[in-house]
Amino acid sequence: MASCGGLLTPDREVPGLIVKFGDYPLHHGGVGAIRSLGRIGVPMYAITEDRRTPAAVSRYLTGAFPWRTTGAEDPGYLVEGLLRIGRRIGRPAVLIPTDEEAAVLIAEHQRELGETEFGGFLFPRVESALPRRVASKQGLHELCAAYGFSSPVTACPRSQADIEEFATTARFPVVAKNREAFQRREQPAVPGTTRINSARSLRALARGWGERPGVVLQEYLPREQAEDWVVHAYFDGNSAPLALFTGVKVRSWPPHAGMTAHAYVVDNPELADLAARFVKEIGFTGIIDLDLRFDRRDGKYKLLDFNPRMGAQFRLFESETGIDVVRAMHLHLTGREVPEGDQRAGHRYVVENIDLPALIAYRRSGYLAPHAPARASGTELAWLAADDMKPFFTMLARFLRPGAKHLYELWRTSRRGAPPG
Template sequence: MPDEPSLDPAVPALLAKVGRYPQHHGGLGVVRTLGRARVTVHAVVEDRLTPVALSRHLSRAFVRPTTGLEDPDALLAAFLAIGRSIGTPCVPVPTDDEAAILIAEHADALAEHFLLPPVPAGLPRLLAGKASLHDLCEDLGVGSPRSRAPADRDELVDAGRELGFPVVLKNRDAWTRLRTPAVGSTTAIRDERGLLDRFPPGALPPVLVQEYIPREGAEDWIAHLYCGAGGAPLAVFTGLKLRSWPPHAGVTTRAVALGNPVLAELAADLCRRIGYCGVADLDWRYDGRDGRYKLVDFNPRAGAQFRLFENTDGVDVVRALHLDLTGRDVPRRPQVDGRVFVAGHLDLPSVAAWLREEHRLPPGLLPVGGTERAWLSGEDPLPAAAETVRFLGTVTRRLGRDVRARTAGVREAARGKAALVRA
């Protein structure tokens, strides 16, 4: 086990977020990794009983429930009020694209209370946008799945025909994914009928249609970075995604840290060329058809599974951020390979889906270099207990909805039969 890196305990940190996602293990990872390094950590939370709010490593919870529908000026005012309440300049760590964009675009106003990476103001919004990211990749010659951003239903159909079914649908932009979502999450559509059924006539919400890279011969890779001023990569990690939920499209439920020099250089070179500064979470898909890594997503903030990665000095990307912004050196050491990240309860349905589809045991069940669990921690047990309660509540509500829907269907069918009999 590496020694804890020497972070500056005089500079606090703030877990910064916009939107409602109380069961987010990435935010808990931020609180734990900085708290264990003796940094005072504050957090924006939805309520006092969110898992993060119950962590022993959290100094203060600011209950500021948001939806992302608020006026940006109101969100900015809330962050400024939190900064004044903390009373000393601190390091904000965003865990969603909207918070990262808000902070970057209002850096001048926030600089009085927060230590911020000097990222170009408009860059996080460009990178978080699926269509604008694709355009950037094409301009720079970076591999990217073929994509279209239709303006109306006719263009939607044309995009499906051009790219070939199945296609993948994504919410096109940050903010609009909360305000006018096109899909709940990344969604595969098998045919044109399914595409039309999903979007009835009328205004088309902001959506990206992306080619589906066949699973045969493909691999899903992750690159997490911290880049200093000018886009200089100070910490670069790569890993292989083993499973996700929903399958093949959702959040990572199990992954393994695995050094990939080719991918690491691709990710680092991209950040250098665009001058990206800060923490980044990049999703890549290796396409066996042409042997290229293709950038699927660029998240300009801490990723949910960032704790998968450490270097041999115990530095992850969030610790690298704090070290750099407080004027300390970021140790340039090799990453620890073989670490496995498991996202708690979400990995159970992903295992079941794998068994159902593949008829064999999934990879990564036996960790090689130790397991980083998203929730379970012997020295910080309350967040896992709170997550279990919330998870069971979510499952119960969904089962209840399914039962009610089926019951309503049975009753409707019975009424239809009765009407036929009477006729």
């Protein structure tokens, strides 16, 4: 934990507001952001599903705003809701989005959110269409092609005829993903990253996609020939990194295709330089969370996901001066200096409720993550913290409550070694 003194001098008059749309109460990233800024004296507020979520009970939370949304509501309704919360806070606050819906809404309504009677919210000023484009699998692939950044070979079928043509020429297996990030909460074509092993399977699955399939089809990067890397960073208005970190994903849930369950900080100057140059080329500002797969067959890092927001596992990364990406954003937006410092190489991050089933699934598959240190230099748990215990016990209560499907889904998925659904 970083101290409040020394180089880390936040503006404690400017609170932070966790902005999330959708029903996912067990979100450790929001809890991590509340703790990160709360520990250095920044007042923290959060949008929550109710007053009994892990985020809502954190000792570092000044106030919760229960507001159930799906992320598919009319943007005007969501903007007005944010403004209503801003009026209740009564002063400017730094917006910290935890999902693509929130990040895109903020970017596309900067004037309404930045100019208000209470002084306006604070957020990185980014080209308004860019967050939506990088969050889109098709949009990201097009940007990679335009700026010479490697990504998996991708097809974007617009009709059933396109799928049939792809099925007759593609090399299987392939991976299907929803074309747009927002589809996962509206009417997703696939439940997540879905491996398809044959043309016959593709045709059968595609029957449910309608005449205008909302998917992209990508080459499959075999896990025995690949390494999963992550980059988290914060970029200023000139797209220059004020904080940039690299690490290796050891396990994810669902296996090989979901959120980080276990990861290590690993220095990778080559990857850091690649990511910084790509962000500079496209002109992005703010926090990023990148997922990349290093393909040992051709020696290239291939960009899988560009999340224009903080990642749930952002607390994996902290510099020797106490900076993570959320602290960097708050300091920068409030006119403070962001202290430089090396990342804590060898540090690891564990998400307790999903790492155990992930461990079982990975051991069944025999996969071992390259570059993971033999011994961690330190460990941060997503939920359990000695100075803030309530979120951990609240997570357990919701995770284990009667009627909850979490444990069954985890058991079923670990048995099959594939994502739920």
